[in-house]
Amino acid sequence: HRGLLAHAREHSERALQLAEEQFGRHTPIHVATLGFVALQSGDLQASVRWFAEAEAVTTRLGWRSTRRRWWVPDQIEALLALDRVDDAVRVLDVWEQERPDSDDRALGQVTRCQGLVAAARGDVTEAAALLEDAAAQHEQAADPFGRARALLALGVVRRRERQKRAAREAIEAALEGFEDLGAATWIEKARAE
Numbered sequence: 129h130r131g132l133l134a135h136a137r138e139h140s141e142r143a144l145q146l147a148e149e150q151f152g153r154h155t156p157i158h159v160a161t162l163g164f165v166a167l168q169s170g171d172l173q174a175s176v177r178w179f180a181e182a183e184a185v186t187t188r189l190g191w192r193s194t195r196r197r198w199w200v201p202d203q204i205e206a207l208l209a210l211d212r213v214d215d216a217v218r219v220l221d222v223w224e225q226e227r228p229d230s231d232d233r234a235l236g237q238v239t240r241c242q243g244l245v246a247a248a249r250g251d252v253t254e255a256a257a258l259l260e261d262a263a264a265q266h267e268q269a270a271d272p273f274g275r276a277r278a279l280l281a282l283g284v285v286r287r288r289e290r291q292k293r294a295a296r297e298a299i300e301a302a303l304e305g306f307e308d309l310g311a312a313t314w315i316e317k318a319r320a321e
Contacts, residue, residue: 129273129309129311129312129313129314130310130311130312131167131182131311131312131313131316132311133168133169133313136161136164136165137162137165140158140159140162140165140231141158141162142208143158143298144245147219152208152291153287154196155185156181156182156183156185156186156189156191157182158197159178159181159182159185160178160182160197160202160251161199162177162178163175163176163177163181163182163197163202163203163206164202165181166178166315167202167205167206172206172210174208175203175208175249176180176203176206176207176212176240177201178198179200180201180203182199183197183203184220186223191238192226193226193250194223194226194227194231194232194234194237195234197249197272200220200223200237200239201237201240202221203219204219204223204241204244204245205221205241205244207219208245208248210243211248213245213248213249216241216244216245216248217245220238220241220242220245221237222283224238226286230270230294232265232269233266233269233271234275235265235269236262236265236266236268236269236274236275236278237262237274238291239258239261239262239265239278239310240258240259240262240266240274240278240281242258242276242287243256243258243259243261243262243278243281243282244281246258247281247285247288250261252288252289253289254283254286255285255319256286256289259278259279259281259282259285260279262274262281262282263269263275263278263279263282266278270304272308273305273306273307273309275312276301276302276303276304276305276306276309276314276318277302277314278299278304278320279298279299279301279305279318280302280314280317280318281303282298283295283298283299283302284321286298287321289313298307299318300310302314302318303315303318303319304319
């Protein structure tokens with residue numbers, strides 16, 4: 129998130145190598161990190177492959193916890209960016225069903241992803257409502273990064289609705305949140321929007 133993508137890739141590749149050497153298998157966390165790095169680098173196809181591999185490993189390990197599978201919202205975004213809406217919905221539905229009621233952070237992520245799906249389907253009014261809810265849920269869960277991501281998506285949707293002032297306000301709030309966190313890759317995205 130701080131923009132050190134080459135560093136993250138190098139360390140994750142090394143961690144995978146060590147896990148293979150020591151245990152004969154690798155952990156999904158480092159596989160998913162490679163998916164995230166690919167997504168942030170603009171290689172959507174590679175990101176989807178890495179995320180799918182991470183999902184396969186978690187399935188074999190029996191990891192169904194939303195907290196352990198932190199990459200699923202990024203996987204959904206990558207699928208949506210490739211126009212694979214049905215695949216994104218399938219992944220989202222499974223993740224939502226597995227979310228414990230007590231996981232408020234995951235609730236915000238689920239709501240944000242539902243908003244992204246609505247936007248991908250062209251329902252910008254529904255998307256805006258969901259993304260507003262997601263921003264509030266992330267704020268309630270004390271998750272400033274999730275809130276900033278929801279606000280950035282909300283700004284993009286509001287721009288599609290031709291709500292220029294509301295779009296600018298949401299994107300500026302997202303930018304401020306990313307700057308407070310030092311999230312360099314997200315700062316660039318918000319500035320580009």
